[in-house]
Each structure stands twice: as C-alpha cells, then as structure tokens.
Amino acid sequence: MTEMTEFDLIDKAANRNEIMPKGLSLCEQIYFTGMRYLYLCATQNIIGIEQAKEEKQSLRQKVEVWSIRGKIFKQGVLIYNEMQKLIAPQSEFRHKSKEELLEIVCRILLLNQGLIEKSDERLPEHYVKLFGLGEGERKGKRVNE
Numbered sequence: 001m002t003e004m005t006e007f008d009l010i011d012k013a014a015n016r017n018e019i020m021p022k023g024l025s026l027c028e029q030i031y032f033t034g035m036r037y038l039y040l041c042a043t044q045n046i047i048g049i050e051q052a053k054e055e056k057q058s059l060r061q062k063v064e065v066w067s068i069r070g071k072i073f074k075q076g077v078l079i080y081n082e083m084q085k086l087i088a089p090q091s092e093f094r095h096k097s098k099e100e101l102l103e104i105v106c107r108i109l110l111l112n113q114g115l116i117e118k119s120d121e122r123l124p125e126h127y128v129k130l131f132g133l134g135e136g137e138r139k140g141k142r143v144n145e
Helices: 005-016 027-042 049-087 098-114 123-131
Strands: none
Touching: 005 027, 005 049, 027 049, 049 098
16 A cells, blocks of 8 residues: 555645645645635536546646655755855855865755755754764764874
C-alpha cells in the first residue's frame, strides 16, 4: 500500500465534508475548498463522475505545482537572508576566520538542500552530525594532528 500524501488526507477530509483542517498552506486550503465543491457537485448530480474525476486531477496537478513553487520561493528567501549576512557592509561576519565562513557557507548549502529549515545558529551541530566530524575537526583542526 502506498503512503498517503498530505493532499490525499486533505482530499479525504473534503470528501467527508469535514471542517477545513487547521495549519494548511494557502495551496492546501484552495485544494480542500475545490475538492469539497467537486464532491458536492458530483453527489448532487450537478456534474458527472467522469467530469469530477478530470477536474480533480487537473486541480491536484496545478495545486501541487503551486505548492512546490511556494516551497522553492520560501527556500530562496532563506538563502537570500543568509547571503545578505555575508555581503552586507556591516556584516557581522567580516572578521570571521576561513573555517567560520566555511560553516556559514555550509549552512547556506544545507538550507538549499532542505536539510535545515530555519536560518539560525544551529549549523555547527548539524554540520557535525551530518558529516561525522569530531570536536577537533569542527574547530578547523584535524583530530589526529
């Protein structure tokens, strides 16, 4: 059995005419509302089942694309914010060592890959866990030196 996606769960809630779940993104709210309307129209024979299926597939494809674009945009904003910290004239990083700047660049890459979601100071912990580095390596020195 395949795993249910967020849109599958929204679809089921709309089919049961439940209250819109809390915490949905705008795209998910649009999908929920559209699906509830399609189910209503189909059950009241306003539109046929085949038409409802076609419209459901079309709506889902478009909303999934919007959702992906929204996530990409959000991720781009996070990366932009990180880059602004590096290039701003009053940058707090202008006196950082090469090792510290490398960690900042790694944070940007992690944000870009979606491995961390927030622009925060947690990079060293993530960096150590992801790459299996020891404490000495984290500070820019090899453990065996």
